[in-house]
Amino acid sequence: MSVNAVSVGVDDALLLPATTFQAGPGQIVALRGENGSGKTTLLRVLTGRARPTAGTVQVCGGPVNERDPAFRRRVATMIGLPPMASDLTVFDHVALVSSTWEQDPGSVESAARSVLTEFDLVALSTRYPHELSSGQTQLFGLALAFVRPFDVLLLDEPEQRLDPERTELLARAMLDRRASGATIVAATHSDRLADRTADRTLTLEARS
C-alpha cells in the first residue's frame, strides 16, 4: 500500500491534510490523531469511498476501485457497523459473508464457527442482531470482517465498546492475520491496542 501526498478537501474544508506512508504485507499500521484529524477520511480513501483531492494511492499494487470484484476480494473493511438483517442470526450472517468469499462451500461452516470462537460469540450464535449488547454488536461486526479472506484490512476504531478482555481478542485476531501476511491499517484511540499490535504509528496532526 502506497499513499503519496494524499489530501481530501470539500469546498473550503480540509478533511485530510497531505499524508504520505507505505505499508507492506505482514505490517500493522496504527492510525492515530485527535477527533477530526482525518483518520476515517484516510480509511475511506483507501477503500475507494472517498476520492483524494490531491496525491496518489495504490492498494495491493494497483488503483483503488471498490466496484472491482478483484479489489474487493483483497480488501476488507470495517468502517462503522455493517448493515444487518433483522431476521438472520449471528451465525447466519457470518456464514453468509463466508460463503460469499470462500472458494470451497464445504469450508463455510467451519470458517464461521472458527471466527465466532475467536471473538467469543459462540454462545450468541443463535441470537438476532437486536438481541446483542453494544459490545457484542461490535464483536459481531468484527467477526463479519475477519471471517473473510483479505490481503488488506482497514479498521476504524475497532476497539469501540469492547472491554479489555475482548480488546485482547481483537489484538490476537489482528496479530494472527498479520502473521498470515495481511496488511492492516487501524485507526484507534486505544493506546492498549496500538501498543499491542502496531509495527508503526502514523499520527495525523490536528488542524487549528
Ligand SMILES: Nc1ncnc2c1ncn2[C@@H]1O[C@H](COP(=O)(O)OP(=O)(O)OP(=O)(O)O)[C@@H](O)[C@H]1O
Ligand atoms: N462532508 C464533510 N464536509 C466538511 N467537512 C467534513 C465532512 N466530513 C468530515 N468532515 C470533517 O473532516 C475532518 C476529518 O474527519 P474524520 O471523520 O476523518 O476524522 P477522524 O480523525 O476520523 O475523527 P474521530 O477521531 O472523531 O473519528 C473533521 O474535521 C470533520 O468535521
